[in-house]
Amino acid sequence: SLNDLGFELHVGEILGIAGAGTVESEKAGNEFLLPVSADAGAIVLDGQDISTAKPDQRREAGLRVIPSDRFDSGLIRELSIADNLALTTVASGSFGGPFLLSRRAMREKAAEAIDAFDIRGATPERPASLLSGGNAQKVLLARELDHGLKVLIAHSPSRGLDMKAAEFVRSAIRRAVEAGAACLLISEDLQEVMSLSHRVAVMNRGRIAGCRQTGDVTPEWIGGLLAGHA
Numbered sequence: 001s002l003n004d005l006g007f008e009l010h011v012g013e014i015l016g017i018a019g020a021g022t023v024e025s026e027k028a029g030n031e032f033l034l035p036v037s038a039d040a041g042a043i044v045l046d047g048q049d050i051s052t053a054k055p056d057q058r059r060e061a062g063l064r065v066i067p068s069d070r071f072d073s074g075l076i077r078e079l080s081i082a083d084n085l086a087l088t089t090v091a092s093g094s095f096g097g098p099f100l101l102s103r104r105a106m107r108e109k110a111a112e113a114i115d116a117f118d119i120r121g122a123t124p125e126r127p128a129s130l131l132s133g134g135n136a137q138k139v140l141l142a143r144e145l146d147h148g149l150k151v152l153i154a155h156s157p158s159r160g161l162d163m164k165a166a167e168f169v170r171s172a173i174r175r176a177v178e179a180g181a182a183c184l185l186i187s188e189d190l191q192e193v194m195s196l197s198h199r200v201a202v203m204n205r206g207r208i209a210g211c212r213q214t215g216d217v218t219p220e221w222i223g224g225l226l227a228g229h230a
Contacts, residue, residue, distance in 0.1 A: 006041070007201060007208060009151065009182045014173070016185040016197030016214075019204055019226050045151055059088060062150025066140055066157050068186075070133070074140050077129035081119070082110035084128050085143050113142035118168065134165025141169060145176045152176060152183040158192060170196055190222075202226065 009015050042051045050058050067073040075084045086106050110124035117138040119131075128136060137157070144152065154173060158166035173196065177183050187193050193200055194214060201211040202225040209225040 007211065009184055011180060011182050012177055013199065014177055014183040014185055014197045015211075016187065016193035016200045017203055017208075018187075018190055018193045018200055018222060019202040019209075056088075059148075062148055064144040064146070064149050064152045066137075066144055066152065066154045068155040068159065070136050070140055071128075075128045075136060078127060080110075080125050080127055081114065081122055081131075081139055082106045082124040084139055085110050085113055088143060113139070117142045117172070132165075134161045134168070137161060137165065137169055141172050145172060145181075149176060149181045152181055153186070154183055155186045156188065156192075157185070159187075159189070204228065 007015065042049055044050070045058075045061050045063060048061055050061050050063065053061065071077055076087070079087075082103075083106070086101075086109070090101065107124040113119070114122050114124070119135050119138045119142070122131065122135060128139065131139065152173065157173065158169050161169065170192070173183055173185075183196075185193060185196055194217065197214050199211055200214050200217045200222075202209045202222055204226050209228075210221070212221065
């Protein structure tokens with residue numbers, strides 16, 4: 001279980017969480033998707049308490065999430081790229097509605113995303129199920145790294161991708177942070193954490209055991225915290 005997942009995340013910063021096993025990292029990611037009980041702490045984004053907010057309310061506040069499984073809780077396989085990109089904005093009336101959506105506007109928006117994120121061999125009507133892992137992840141990035149982004153929760157963003165796709169994903173996250181967002185990176189890949197993060201926090205037994213600037217992180221420090229030595 002998660003016992004003491006307390007930290008601050010600053011604008012223009014990537015904070016990487018290292019040392020979390022699969023179960024712990026999944027739980028840590030889910031903390032930002034589900035309402036938090038009053039006795040479990042608080043999630044405050046830009047001065048706004050979003051602890052009990054629903055997912056759409058958290059999104060409106062500026063929280064974006066790249067989940068660990070791009071098809072489990074990110075994209076819907078059977079839907080087109082255009083539909084997947086519109087999933088999070090249809091309710092706000094971005095494409096008309098509520099009973100009549102502008103398919104043309106959705107396709108145009110998708111075409112822009114396909115070009116901007118170099119989604120290879122794709123058209124707005126192409127089902128997500130036919131995309132490679134790297135291109136599917138790019139669709140997620142195009143949707144989550146939008147103009148309303150303030151905080152990005154990125155869970156193993158390059159897992160299962162080839163080197164070129166992984167570097168594209170990491171570069172996109174860096175650019176978003178340089179543009180004024182903040183990112184919490186949760187990954188079992190220590191190399192990914194070290195290459196992306198400004199600060200690194202080590203999780204052990206469901207709590208943050210220590211945190212340092214990335215330049216001060218050593219294997220010995222991480223090993224000591226994982227072994228239970230402060």
